[in-house]
Amino acid sequence: MGLDDRKLAVLRAIVEDYVATQEPVGSKALVERHQLGVSPATVRNDMAVLEEEGYIRQPHTSAGRVPTDRGYRLFVDRLSRVKPLSPAERRAIERFLVGAVDLDDVVHRTVRLLAQLTRQVAVVQYPSLARSSVRHLELVPISTTRLMLVMIADTGRVEQRLVELPAPIPADDVMDLRRLVNDKLGGSRLSETPPLVQALVEESAPHLRGAMTTLSTVLLETLVERHEERIALAGTANLTRGGLLDFQGSLRPILEALEEEVVLLKLIGEAEPSTTRVLIGDENEFDNLRAASVVSTGYGPGATIVGGLGVLGPTRMDYPGTIATVRAVARYVGELLAQN
Amino acid sequence: MGLDDRKLAVLRAIVEDYVATQEPVGSKALVERHQLGVSPATVRNDMAVLEEEGYIRQPHTSAGRVPTDRGYRLFVDRLSRVKPLSPAERRAIERFLVGAVDLDDVVHRTVRLLAQLTRQVAVVQYPSLARSSVRHLELVPISTTRLMLVMIADTGRVEQRLVELPAPIPADDVMDLRRLVNDKLGGSRLSETPPLVQALVEESAPHLRGAMTTLSTVLLETLVERHEERIALAGTANLTRGGLLDFQGSLRPILEALEEEVVLLKLIGEAEPSTTRVLIGDENEFDNLRAASVVSTGYGPGATIVGGLGVLGPTRMDYPGTIATVRAVARYVGELLAQN
DNA sequence: GACTGGCACTCGCTACAGTCGAGTGCCAGA
DNA sequence: TCTGGCACTCGACTGTAGCGAGTGCCAGTC
DSSP: OOOOHHHHHHHHHHHHHHHHHOSOBOHHHHHHHSOOOSOHHHHHHHHHHHHHTTSEEOSSTTSOBEEOHHHHHHIIIIIOOOOOOOHHHHHHHHHHHTTOOSHHHHHHHHHHHHHHHHTSEEEEEOOOGGGOBEEEEEEEEEETTEEEEEEEETTSOEEEEEEEOSSOOOHHHHHHHHHHHHHHHTTOBGGGHHHHHHHHHHHSOHHHHHHHHHHHHHIIIIIIISSOOOEEEEOGGGGGTTTTTGGGGOOHHHHHHHHOHHHHHHHHSOOOTTOEEEEEGGGSSSGGGTTEEEEEEEEOSTTOOOEEEEEEEESSSOHHHHHHHHHHHHHHHHHHHHHO | OOOOHHHHHHHHHHHHHHHHHOSOBOHHHHHHHSOOOSOHHHHHHHHHHHHHTTSEEOSSTTSOBEEOHHHHHHIIIIIOOOOOOOHHHHHHHHHHHTTOOSHHHHHHHHHHHHHHHHTSEEEEEOOOGGGOBEEEEEEEEEETTEEEEEEEETTSOEEEEEEEOSSOOOHHHHHHHHHHHHHHHTTOBGGGHHHHHHHHHHHSOHHHHHHHHHHHHHIIIIIIISSOOOEEEEOGGGGGTTTTTGGGGOOHHHHHHHHOHHHHHHHHSOOOTTOEEEEEGGGSSSGGGTTEEEEEEEEOSTTOOOEEEEEEEESSSOHHHHHHHHHHHHHHHHHHHHTO
16 A cells, blocks of 8 residues: 555656656656666556556556646655756846836736746735735815725735715815724724724714715725735736647636636635645636646735735646745745835 | 629628638538529639639638638628627626726726627726826825825726835925825826926925925826736637637637737727727737737727727627627727716 | 539548557566 | 566557548530
C-alpha cells in the first residue's frame, strides 16, 4: 500500500515530464531523462502500483501514463518544492508595480502582471469592503432630491451610489448629514457598521430622519450586504495555449465560469492568512472547472488580508512555478498597499 | 457586370442559408429552400458570376458556395432589411434595464443583456469623460499631504485619483481649493477644461499655488488627456458557439484583441450620431479580428452621444437581427440616461 | 437571348485494411 | 528485489476505393 521513495520519485518524474511535454510518458523515456538508477521494467512495476492507487492513468492501453488529479495533489503536497523566482521575474514584478498611482491602477497592473508571468488566466479581487474601514463618506447633491454618496475606504477603494431622497433637502441639511455619518461611521470596519447605521437613524434629528433613513438603506443594502466585491481578470487568451489538449477540447465551460463573478469570488476570495490554496481539477466545486486548477492566495498590507488573487490554468500546469509567482506577486502588492 | 435582381436574390439566399446552417450552400438546396422560380442550372450560372465578382467563393472545388466578406458587405448594404425586434426581446430589454441604480449598474446590465440577446461578445463603453461635463469636484483629505480627488460627471461617471501634494496643507486650504475648482470647472465640458485649469493655477492665491499646481497636473494628465475611458465586456463564452468553424479554428487572436482596451475603444468608441457601424472581416484594421465582424453604435441621452456599444461575432452572423438589437439596446440606454 | 436538362468531372469525406511502433504486463532468472 | 526478454495491445498513420454533393459546360427549347 505505502509508496516508497522510489515510487514517489517516479510520480514526480511523470508529473514533471508530462507538464513539460504534454504527452503521456512511458517507462523508457522516464529512465532516460531522469537518474532513477533502475531499469524501465522496474519503473513499469512501480507505475502499475501508482496506477492502482489512482495517482496516474493510461489514456489508452498502449500509451504512456498521465497524472490524475489525485496524482497532482500528491505532487503538490509532498513532492514539489516551491521554485525560487528568477531575478528577471523579480525585476518584472517591481518594474510593473512601481508607478501605480491608484488602486484601480494597482489592481490592473497586478492582474496583467500575473497573467503575463504565469501565462495563465489571472484574477485579482479588489480589496474587500467587508475587510476595509470607512475613511470618509461624502455626500454630493445632484439635485434637490438626489445625492451621490461616495465612500472612500482605507484600502483606497472608492464606491459611489445614487441616493434618491423621499423629499427635497436643503443644502444645510446635506452638510449635517455628512457630518453625522462621518462622525459615526468614520474609521469603523464596514462589516461592523450595521448597528452603527441603525443607531444613526434613531439618533438623528426629526427633520433629518427621512433622508437618513433612505441613506442608511442604501448604505446597508449596497455597500455592506452584498454585491460590493469587484474583480479584475486578464489573460483569457492564455487559455488557448497548448491547443485544444487542455480543457478537454472546449473552452466553453471555462469561459462561462469566468464570466460569473460569484464563481471567481469563491475561487480566490476565500483566502486565509499566509496560505496558498491549490485546487486541482475535480477538487473544484464548480463542474465547469473540473478540467482546471486554481492557485490562489490572499494579499493585504502587513499581515492582514484584504483580498484574494490567483490564477487559473489547466490541471497540467507548473505548480511549483505558479505557486511561487502567485505568492511573490501577492507579497509585492501587499507592500504596495502598506505604503498608503 | 452589373448584378441583376435575381443574382442579388441568389446572394441573399446564400447568405441567409449559410448563416443559418453554417454549411456551404449548393445550387440545388438553394432552389429547394427559396422560391427563386428558376432551375439549379440557372442558379449555378448566377453563382459563377457572383464568384467572379468576389461575392462568394468555394471552400473547395466540389463544395457549395460561401459568402466572402465582400458578399456580406453587399448583403448588409443593399439586401437586408433591419428585422423588427420580437415583443419578447423588447420585454427582455425593458425588464433588464429597469431597476438599475447606478451608472455601473446600467453599464453592467447593458453589456450582459447585449451578450444574451445577440449571443455574441458584447462591449459597452462607459460614457466618455471627454463628452461629459463636470458636475462636482470633491477633495477629500487622506493625510496632510494627500488628497483624494473625486470627480462626478453629469453622465453619472465618478472618477477618483490620489493627489500627492508637495507640502502639507491645512484643512481650510483644502476647502478653498475645493471651492475654487468647483467654481471654475463646474459645468464645463471636460474636453474644454485645459485652458480653465491653466487659468486656475495662475489666479490662485500664493499659499495655494503649490497645491493647485499639482492638482491641475493630475486633473489634466489623468482625467482629461487620456486613459480615462472605461469599458465593460461580456459574453466571451459565446465565441465558442458554432464550434471551431468560426474564427478559423483559433480563438487566440480574438481573445487577445479583446484584452486590449485600445482595440475595443477603436471598435466601438468612434460612433457617429444615429449611425450603426458594421465592420466585416478584413474591413477591420486589426489583423487579429480579420475573422470577426463588429456591429456598433453610439448611445447617449437624447440626440447627443456619450459613448459607444456593440457586439463582436463571426463574420457569419445574423446581421439584420444583430443590428436591430444593438440599435434597440442603445436607444433604451439613452432613454435611461436621459432620466438622470 | 435567356433558361433548362443532362452529363462528365472534381474532390472531400468515410470506411476499411494493413503496417508500424511505443508502451505495457508478465515471467523466468540473477 | 530487480532485470532482461518476449508476446501482446492498440492508437497513429498510410493507402485505396467508393460515394455523393456539387460544379461547369453544352446542346436544346421557349
